[in-house]
Amino acid sequence: MTAESDRSGGCQCGAVRYRAKGELGYPHLCHCRMCQKAAGNYFMPLAGVMRSDFTFTRGTPKWFQSSDLVRRGFCGDCGTPLFYDIPETDFINLTLGSLDNPDAVKPVMQSNTSQKMSWFHALDGLPLEPEPETPDRENAIAASNHQHPDHDTKSWPLGESS
Template sequence: MKRYAQEVSGGCQCGAVRYHATEMLDNSHICHCRMCQKAAGNIFIALVAAPREAIAWTRGQPARFRSSEHVDRGFCANCGTPLFYENVKGGHLNFTTGSLDHPELFPPHVHCGIEGRVSWFAALPTMEWLGTTEAEMSAEAPDIRATNRQHPDHDTNDWPPRSSDHE
């Protein structure tokens, strides 16, 4: 795997766990195996790795679940966000691409675990696009936006914000 001197940051939805990596690997991929489906609570998981020595936990620490003898799954114990897949005998940690502050920088190159791929996955590109934004999809969107507790896609000195920060 190639190494890239690319700095990234990311974390969970609530902001209790944040990380920073000074180097990334070129293994961006989607895994369809049933174990990854369960870990992500979705039909696949998108992952991209950083060498262990390039990673620093900048706020909090992830909780871990040993999903097999060789694999730890990291997540936020506070909000449940899946954060990583780690082969405990390997030299890198695979971050969930969606937990990165800029997931768009890591398009997947390959699919793996395809024995677990759901039968309708290949039909996704043919589906009709609704063509609406989140705000247009829900009458509750203004209330959701006004009470949003999601951490922003960048590092913050303090989190959660003081109530005066929302005003």
């Protein structure tokens, strides 16, 4: 379990926000093909929170029933994957990348590693891009950023009522 008293998170556009209190259980990386497809990535980082410690603070997700047992929650506006849910359980899994501070939760396990990318071991050997973004480009991106900040806001986009 990963303890922190209060964690917030949400989607990229800010339409769906949540708060999780208490411990996050079993923070892990799932490599199954279903999680790969749902994340649009090579794996999905997840951790569970008790439903009694979980609330939506803005909006509601859309749900896709990915199997007879599991549904996946995502933002209907921007598409951010947010939840892996087994409805009859007393917990819901959060996607760790949707947390406002994802670096605070270190995975403790990997699952479904038979479907893990065979070349992951070589990632640290890849060359690094030699130069960061140019200051002009970084400033232009910052000035036109539409991504919700990594903290709760009273309204979003800024200036609109909740």
